[in-house]
Amino acid sequence: MKNSWWMRPLCIVFLGWLIATTSFAAAEKITVRDFTLYNQGQNKPLTATLHLDYQLTDYLRDSLLNGGTLRHEVRFNLVWHSDWWFNKSEKFASIISELKYHSLSRHYQVVRKDTGEHWNFSNLASALSHLGALESYKLPPLPANAYKNDTSLYMEATLAPKEPDSLPLGLSSLFSEDHALVSQGVLWALTP
Template sequence: MQRSIARFIIKPVLLIMLLTQHGFAEEGIFFKRHSIYQVDSINNVYLVSAQIDFQLTPYLEQALMNGVVLKTGIYFGLGEHRNWWWNKTDSLSSINYQLKYHALSRHFLLTRNDTNENWNYRSLSTALRNMGHIVNYKLPGLSMNTLDGNHYLFMGVRLSPSTLRLPLKIQSLFSDQYSLSSEVISWPLQ
């Protein structure tokens, strides 16, 4: 008797808790995990792996569903710490994607621009998960003087509509509703 009462009370409470947590998911771009490995010490070459979680704003999701192409740039760079001024940064590489919704087939089309690879997905969550899945991405070789303890590698992500009209371009500078940026992850070089 007590088990059945507990089952009727606990199950609905747990269900309500799960639904409210899902409904209040934070919007933005988040790194679930990230790692870097040096694979060639002679040429100073690194491999980067990461899982990036994309939580679109309602504006961006609605724009995608209405035919606006979303572009994503995952960028990698080399930084140098400076004591007297801002850190020096140089761009190393980037992975660029375009995400479209095809209304007739009800598929999400994901294109990687640097390799011209294309994928079709039935759900937006699957397309976003695969867009954020980076496995052993090879960075260009670095010079050996970057191992002085003053340099670091960094990675960040930006997502925005490919076309924004003029008022929204100005508003996108001050609001995360129209475009998203992640935190910047960095790894020291030694």
């Protein structure tokens, strides 16, 4: 043990780094406040209710105020669990919305891409509150094998700067990936 004199300072440095990075990560995120699935029968579609809270980074807030668009996506994946190999995951449904700020009228606009609906808000807190609320959303019908196997529904939300149309596909994601917010995932077991 006399040769381990360097371990104590190394542990102190590591703990300091861990505390510092955890506190920064905790301040800027998407938090799932409520997620509920309603099942009205095996042959009927599931209905989801979801509430998210956002802690925007300075980069995302500045990007929005300077004319950028934030792309919000709520993804639902079906996950088939396996005891022998990796779990199989398949995209099931996705809801994409965009958040914009109009500097001339000084209002925020939320546009839901699948329905074409749009809402205007006078402040960012109200826009984010609406963006993070999903009430009684009917998911597509489940595949026939969803209840036969050990299957779950996985939900995750992201908020990131939208790629400009002028850049080649995927190029701006190399620079904006560090600025994306991702929620913790929620796994919901499907039972008949």
